[in-house]
Amino acid sequence: MSNEDFKPVLLARQGKPNSHTLETYKADGGYQALAKALAMKNTEVIDVVKASGLRGRGGAGFPTGLKWTFLPKDVSGPIYLCINGDESEPGTFNNRVLIEQDPHQVLEGIVISSFATRTTTAYFYLRYEYGRCYRVLKDAIDEMYANNLLGKNILGSGYDLDVHLHRGACAYICGEETGLIESLEGKRAWPRIKPPFPAIEGAFRRPTVVNNVETMACIPHIINHGAEWFMSMGVPKDPNNPRDAGSYGPKLYCISGHVNKPGLVELPMGISARDLIDKHAGGVWKGRKAKAVVPGGISMGFMSEKELDTPLDFAGPGRVGCLGLGTAAVVVIDDHTSMVDVLYNACRFFAHESCGQCTPCREGTAWSTKILERIRDGRGKLSDIDLLLEISGSMGTIPGTTICGLADGAAWPMKNAIHKFRPEFEEYIKSGRRSESPALAGAH
Amino acid sequence: MSELSSNAKKVIEEHLGRYPSKQAVTLPALHVVQEEKGCVSRKAISEIADILELSPAQINDTLSFYGFFRTEEDPLGKKRVWICRSLPCMLRGGDELLAELCSRWNIQPGQTTADGEVTLELAECLGACDGAPCMLVDDELTLCVTADDVEKQVRGGA
Known part of the structure; x- marks a missing residue:
């Protein structure tokens, strides 16, 4: 079934009068x-x-x-x-x-x-x-x-x-x-x-x-x-991968961030992030380009602009180094935005939400936030970049150091941001500049 | 005199039938008390513990885990306003909105205005990213807000 022929299933009754009764x-x-x-x-x-x-x-x-x-x-x-x-x-x-x-x-x-x-x-x-x-x-x-x-x-x-x-x-x-x-x-x-x-x-x-x-x-x-x-509907299992269970059915994609029309869209599994942004969210706002896109909630990490043709099915984001499809919540970050600010925001979230039970997560999320605060304050060191990578590789169920996956979700934005945008971090630190606002320039 | 109102006791009693353990009524009990009083006092903790056949320490352990509940040293204002600072809201000005409200009301996140009317909180993702930046007033979401909108809604005029 092509996306053009698709009729919403889960959202079929949205907007009807008294749809809740x-x-x-x-x-x-x-x-x-x-x-x-x-x-x-x-x-x-x-x-x-x-x-x-x-x-x-x-x-x-x-x-x-x-x-x-x-x-x-x-x-x-x-x-x-x-x-x-x-x-x-x-x-x-x-x-x-x-x-x-x-x-x-x-x-x-x-x-x-x-x-x-x-x-x-x-x-x-x-x-x-x-x-x-x-x-x-x-x-x-x-x-x-x-x-x-x-x-x-x-x-x-x-x-x-x-x-x-x-x-x-x-x-x-x-x-x-x-x-x-x-x-x-x-x-x-x-x-x-x-x-x-x-x-x-x-x-x-x-x-x-x-x-x-x-x-x-x-x-x-x-x-x-x-x-x-x-x-x-969706994407059949990969015959060459016995562990792939396929990505069937309709899926709700949440689109937010720097797009003209943020909102909720229902489509068969497997639309690309690029089509989602251009055909269903009115494109990137202010005529700008996307720099990075979160494929499925912040814990899944980031896709770079050149990875936006990746299908958003269960297997797609993993092929470009993201953690997975997650909740299929797509957050678009434009090219006027600093990835240092974005990563700081992600780390701050996980430091706030870590339950504190496992040491690598409790300490790793808190210290990575502090390191990024330091970088944003113009006091970063180039060695901080590898330190962040080391922290991100040490916490989570994948290295096997924590009870639950929250720490994997905290680690992934760090890994992806640094692997895919390392020159930006290096340039930021070398310049010694300080972040201009509590968030970032270009938000308004 | 009892710290728990008769309504609070009734709500707790109703919830007891819904779970196989009395401890499961901890969150519903804390919610009803905080909704009525703007905080959960030590005396309330102790009375909840009596009803649920737990030690007050167990109630306090749960209460203190969730940053949501306030003790009597730190009660809520009449309205509680949460401003979202997670990534989708930050990308559309959430951090600036929170900073602007702090400056207008001369308080920091977590504090209450001098007249006791409004408690300002920072929130992580409120689940309204289609309307960023968003706010939560008590438990009702409002999408796409400016500092003027917030003031109008919670202080009755800019």
Whole structure:
């Protein structure tokens, strides 16, 4: 399917009057997928989702159906589904728009996924900052209880489910799935050492699945239209790479930064950053050129201008040295912007959000920020560049020094910025100049 | 006299039925208290701990992890304004906006205006990068704001 023929799936109901109400959702065919799923065996629902190739939309891209099969087969007692609505990755706002505009699409996915995973209690962990989402979801959940879509014996199927909203408290680390679980349990959000993975021992020490909001929104469409339909969109698996699981389905791309039209765009997986900027975001602002582009949230690193034809699918950004597709949140940085300022901003973010549990991350994020402060203050040394590289190579799950991937996300912007823009850092340090503003010149 | 209002106790009670552990009600309890009082006092921590059958230290451990909660030494103003400084907002003037508000209100991020009306906070990504720079007032987002917009919205006129 070409991008020109593509009709939005997840954003199909955006902008319709009262798109958030049960009445309009049902009028547009809502909850038919739920009725269909409830007439199937739960294992059949898992099989369809597995066959669709759906991979988690939260950042890691783990195959959703496969994740569900990791739950123990014979288990007595509760299984939990946690919905990760802690969207906090800089550049990312797709969950916010999905929830505000079309909460029932997400909730229908949650009921189907809960049924598939034999869950009878689901927790929707929502970042505190999304107050409007919280109120929209609260009303939508009330409508569902009043219409036999939640609670006991849903649609006469004999299946029972409760969904509880749980508000976070402004901490990025709660988006890490075991950090989320700890936070849900009322503790500091310190990620857990894995294994055991949540499927074996998660929330309240019970088998648990943690899924992202956009992932949930895909589920009703897969049940309605089938796995083949879902696989007709996107980028097939690479036959030469047995580890590639493909990049199927529609994807929400968030576009922000120095473009004329920032916003949320839905396309089949695999559009290039260049097309996204030029055809869907009105081009780079002020007639300028892009210098660097974040492919999927700041933790994924940077693509240079000459890498912008890279497809934004699960495999593409990795081929140009980025960490991955992440949340597909594209942030465009124009050629009037200093990469020293940009990297300082990224390091400052991770220093603020490191949970402090693992030494390499706690110290590495803080010291890299201090080094960049020094450089921006005109007191940098050329040796600082290699020092930053050394720090970035020493923290994270990839060197194996931390419990969770936050430090990999902190390291990647450092690695990419220095490898791809090293002469700019050298020139900045040699000139001894000081940054002109709290942020950067050219912002206005 | 009890530090927790009857409403706070009712909200905590309602939440107890939703989780298999009482400790899971820690965040909902801290939220309801801070929403009502603008801070969570030591006495409130101790009363929450009694209801949840925990030690006050456990409640305080969680409270202090999230920079979101305030103690009685450092209560919030009537409104809490968060200005985003993460990359998408920085690229469109977020840092300058925060600096401008600090200068107009003569406070630093984290502080409250002398009249107790507004607490100014710096935020990391608020999830509204399509409308950078953005702000959060209590828990409502506003997109594409200028310093004048902020003043108008939270101080009733520029």
